[in-house]
Amino acid sequence: MKLLVVKFGGTSVGSLERIYNSAKRVVEKLKEGYKVVVVSSAMAGETDRLINLAKQIEPLPSERELDMLISTGEQQAIALFAMTLQKLGVPAVSLCGWQVPIITDKIHTKARIQKIGVQRLKNLLQEGYTPVVAGFQGVTEDWEITTLGRGGSDLSAVALAYALGADCEIYTDVEGVFTADPRIVPNARKIPVISYEEMLEMASLGAKVMQARSIEFAMKYGVRIHVRSSFTDNEGTWIVPEEEVMEKSVVRAITLERNESRITVVRVPDKPGIAYSIFKALGDAHIVVDMIVQNVSHEGYTDMSFTVNKADAPKAEEIVRKVAQSIGAKEVVRDDRIAKVSVVGIGMRSSYGTAAKMFEVLYKNGINIMAISTSEIKISCLIEDKYGELAVRELHQAFIEEGEEVKVVNEP
Amino acid sequence: MKLLVVKFGGTSVGSLERIYNSAKRVVEKLKEGYKVVVVSSAMAGETDRLINLAKQIEPLPSERELDMLISTGEQQAIALFAMTLQKLGVPAVSLCGWQVPIITDKIHTKARIQKIGVQRLKNLLQEGYTPVVAGFQGVTEDWEITTLGRGGSDLSAVALAYALGADCEIYTDVEGVFTADPRIVPNARKIPVISYEEMLEMASLGAKVMQARSIEFAMKYGVRIHVRSSFTDNEGTWIVPEEEVMEKSVVRAITLERNESRITVVRVPDKPGIAYSIFKALGDAHIVVDMIVQNVSHEGYTDMSFTVNKADAPKAEEIVRKVAQSIGAKEVVRDDRIAKVSVVGIGMRSSYGTAAKMFEVLYKNGINIMAISTSEIKISCLIEDKYGELAVRELHQAFIEEGEEVKVVNEP
Numbered sequence: 001m002k003l004l005v006v007k008f009g010g011t012s013v014g015s016l017e018r019i020y021n022s023a024k025r026v027v028e029k030l031k032e033g034y035k036v037v038v039v040s041s042a043m044a045g046e047t048d049r050l051i052n053l054a055k056q057i058e059p060l061p062s063e064r065e066l067d068m069l070i071s072t073g074e075q076q077a078i079a080l081f082a083m084t085l086q087k088l089g090v091p092a093v094s095l096c097g098w099q100v101p102i103i104t105d106k107i108h109t110k111a112r113i114q115k116i117g118v119q120r121l122k123n124l125l126q127e128g129y130t131p132v133v134a135g136f137q138g139v140t141e142d143w144e145i146t147t148l149g150r151g152g153s154d155l156s157a158v159a160l161a162y163a164l165g166a167d168c169e170i171y172t173d174v175e176g177v178f179t180a181d182p183r184i185v186p187n188a189r190k191i192p193v194i195s196y197e198e199m200l201e202m203a204s205l206g207a208k209v210m211q212a213r214s215i216e217f218a219m220k221y222g223v224r225i226h227v228r229s230s231f232t233d234n235e236g237t238w239i240v241p242e243e244e245v246m247e248k249s250v251v252r253a254i255t256l257e258r259n260e261s262r263i264t265v266v267r268v269p270d271k272p273g274i275a276y277s278i279f280k281a282l283g284d285a286h287i288v289v290d291m292i293v294q295n296v297s298h299e300g301y302t303d304m305s306f307t308v309n310k311a312d313a314p315k316a317e318e319i320v321r322k323v324a325q326s327i328g329a330k331e332v333v334r335d336d337r338i339a340k341v342s343v344v345g346i347g348m349r350s351s352y353g354t355a356a357k358m359f360e361v362l363y364k365n366g367i368n369i370m371a372i373s374t375s376e377i378k379i380s381c382l383i384e385d386k387y388g389e390l391a392v393r394e395l396h397q398a399f400i401e402e403g404e405e406v407k408v409v410n411e412p
Numbered sequence: 413m414k415l416l417v418v419k420f421g422g423t424s425v426g427s428l429e430r431i432y433n434s435a436k437r438v439v440e441k442l443k444e445g446y447k448v449v450v451v452s453s454a455m456a457g458e459t460d461r462l463i464n465l466a467k468q469i470e471p472l473p474s475e476r477e478l479d480m481l482i483s484t485g486e487q488q489a490i491a492l493f494a495m496t497l498q499k500l501g502v503p504a505v506s507l508c509g510w511q512v513p514i515i516t517d518k519i520h521t522k523a524r525i526q527k528i529g530v531q532r533l534k535n536l537l538q539e540g541y542t543p544v545v546a547g548f549q550g551v552t553e554d555w556e557i558t559t560l561g562r563g564g565s566d567l568s569a570v571a572l573a574y575a576l577g578a579d580c581e582i583y584t585d586v587e588g589v590f591t592a593d594p595r596i597v598p599n600a601r602k603i604p605v606i607s608y609e610e611m612l613e614m615a616s617l618g619a620k621v622m623q624a625r626s627i628e629f630a631m632k633y634g635v636r637i638h639v640r641s642s643f644t645d646n647e648g649t650w651i652v653p654e655e656e657v658m659e660k661s662v663v664r665a666i667t668l669e670r671n672e673s674r675i676t677v678v679r680v681p682d683k684p685g686i687a688y689s690i691f692k693a694l695g696d697a698h699i700v701v702d703m704i705v706q707n708v709s710h711e712g713y714t715d716m717s718f719t720v721n722k723a724d725a726p727k728a729e730e731i732v733r734k735v736a737q738s739i740g741a742k743e744v745v746r747d748d749r750i751a752k753v754s755v756v757g758i759g760m761r762s763s764y765g766t767a768a769k770m771f772e773v774l775y776k777n778g779i780n781i782m783a784i785s786t787s788e789i790k791i792s793c794l795i796e797d798k799y800g801e802l803a804v805r806e807l808h809q810a811f812i813e814e815g816e817e818v819k820v821v822n823e824p
Contacts, residue, residue: 057428062494066495
């Protein structure tokens with residue numbers, strides 16, 4: 001039995017017409033001989049509408065009740081989707097998370113999947129039905145409705161694909177994963193096959209195609225994902241284990257993240273425990289810190305910079321200002337006009353010279369680097385925001401459009 | 413423990429502001445020392461919106477999927493209601509039908525309640541929570557979502573009240589049950605206490621306050637119901653067992669039903685089996701027939717009239733036309749301009765002269781009676797629609813405003 005889990009995002013089910021088009025895709029897959037499990041998000045806008053209603057009552061509503069409320073969005077979508085499939089002659093049955101069941105822990109609004117019961121799905125498939133499962137939602141062992149947090153529907157799809165031993169197709173509003181954001185780089189190319197590791201870095205670096213969480217899950221359990229557009233018939237991007245990626249580019253893609261702010265603590269006394277006192281306070285406030293830079297000490301003083309999500313920046317600044325006072329730092333400066341540009345590629349592991357080349361490209365374009373961070377398969381540079389698009393275009397030009405000149409060395 | 417099931421209809425939860433006002437009423441009940449279980453309908457208009465979406469896909473959508481879809485309306489309402497109670501300082505927990513559970517049979521869109529599990533509700537009440545239960549919905553033994561059909565939320569409330577041994581308050585958009593429709597009879601009075609039997613007759617005779625189904629259930633299980641307005645603080649109408657009704661009026665109320673059509677089969681051969689052949693055909697088409705009148709035979713022929721719901725009338729006419737042809741009747745005539753005016757009261761059982769007085773009132777106003785039907789506690793007359801309001805006003809005047817002159821005889 002060729003089995004496929006096919007997931008449609010909010011825009012792909014955003015109207016009855018779009019549900020119809022998405023249902024037609026399912027019919028095509030069935031005609032190709034696949035058995036299909038559909039996973040659907042809520043109709044675009046519905047979840048936000050419901051959250052907005054709740055926040056009118058109380059800015060911080062009970063998360064248990066919020067899950068009760070917003071899980072209705074997917075429930076409506078799956079019922080309409082199943083009706084549409086039936087209209088197209090396909091026997092279909094919609095299922096809420098609790099009916100599958102998709103069992104989660106008790107952390108409302110960001111629950112983690114713990115267990116998936118597949119017997120009902122298998123029975124339905126056996127009997128010739130196409131199940132349409134509500135994404136984003138689950139149920140606790142004591143029958144409370146939970147939701148999985150941002151990107152939750154992708155996670156539902158990937159987890160179901162794992163549980164059923166199927167591949168996973170994610171229909172979305174982009175054509176796949178590109179070598180750079182096509183709105184910035186007109187020459188950006190769609191990447192036919194990419195590794196989990198690369199995709200994971202890209203998700204953390206500002207590429208919006210899929211949430212890191214679902215990719216982590218897919219990587220852990222080896223679920224092959226095909227991300228593609230619900231508005232064209234073109235093949236999208238396969239996200240697969242590294243060993244299945246034939247062409248291991250040194251640099252697979254260039255990403256740009258503009259959603260961070262930099263906070264600098266100026267003239268900090270250079271003593272043990274200073275960094276600890278700053279980042280302990282931020283950690284206690286559940287603020288995630290990204291890049292950290294500490295300058296070399298000068299006459300017993302140093303400057304310390306770090307980046308945080310823009311939304312967290314005002315709170316982080318306030319916290320750090322208090323710490324700065326207590327440790328005798330001169331001042332705290334916040335800069336929202338920064339961008340993080342990154343090059344990502346698994347080939348980097350076995351290559352050399354990538355960092356040097358990246359710095360060269362930025363230097364030649366007069367772009368100053370404020371901070372650098374690296375992993376095995378990516379290099380990120382913090383730069384002034386106004387140079388963000390220029391940097392991406394030039395790095396794309398150097399690494400991807402003229403990238404053949406950099407050697408890929410698979411064996412030392 | 414003084415326990416109360418309090419039900420809010422769609423208009424009482426039609427906006428966040430109305431939910432707030434309804435929640436305030438619950439708070440008042442709690443302050444009076446009651447423990448409260450809330451039952452809520454969907455926000456006014458939501459169920460229709462969802463049904464309309466479904467019908468755009470398919471005029472007769474799968475009833476299983478329709479239940480999946482429309483049950484989200486109540487789910488949204490209970491979550492918002494629980495959040496509002498919490499905002500008012502009341503620990504509250506919303507529960508879907510399947511979470512209570514309210515177990516039903518498998519007849520989607522008009523399921524019947526079979527079993528109610530009360531342990532979870534009792535535990536919640538014990539722990540000081542106010543449960544907010546989704547009306548209108550249940551779940552089958554194999555975990556399929558069902559809905560209870562028209563008036564289903566009232567039924568949920570009455571059934572829960574029975575299961576918990578509580579009284580039931582129904583908040584709605586009218587002040588209670590009146591001696592006649594106040595829009596027709598300005599002198600109509602609110603009835604403080606009425607028996608199930610009278611209420612049941614009134615529901616069948618066009619009074620829209622509650623569906624007959626919930627009253628039947630309440631009567632069967634002795635659940636006391638208080639119907640009242642969610643927009644005023646006034647006491648409404650108590651619907652209770654006959655033995656609790658102190659003042660047994662001969663005529664409690666006058667009703668007007670304008671939603672029927674009359675169909676007459678003209679010059680039917682007066683032979684055995686003719687009536688059977690007509691009403692068998694209607695029964696096979698699931699058409700409910702109300703009043704039936706057969707004139708005395710004249711030269712071997714007779715006329716036969718009956719009334720059906722206006723919505724069923726065209727179909728009924730078509731069916732009867734075929735039968736009429738086969739049995740050699742002369743013609744079939746349909747009349748949509750009819751009305752049924754009724755007087756209702758349990759005192760009628762032990763009284764006399766009510767029918768004569770009713771006919772007298774109609775006669776004195778020049779209103780012709782087309783058909784009559786009676787039960788122990790009501791008399792209905794079919795009249796021309798244009799006289800409907802006049803008849804109600806005059807009967808109200810005669811029986812209710814000047815009603816003291818009619819003797820109430822409780823013992824023979």
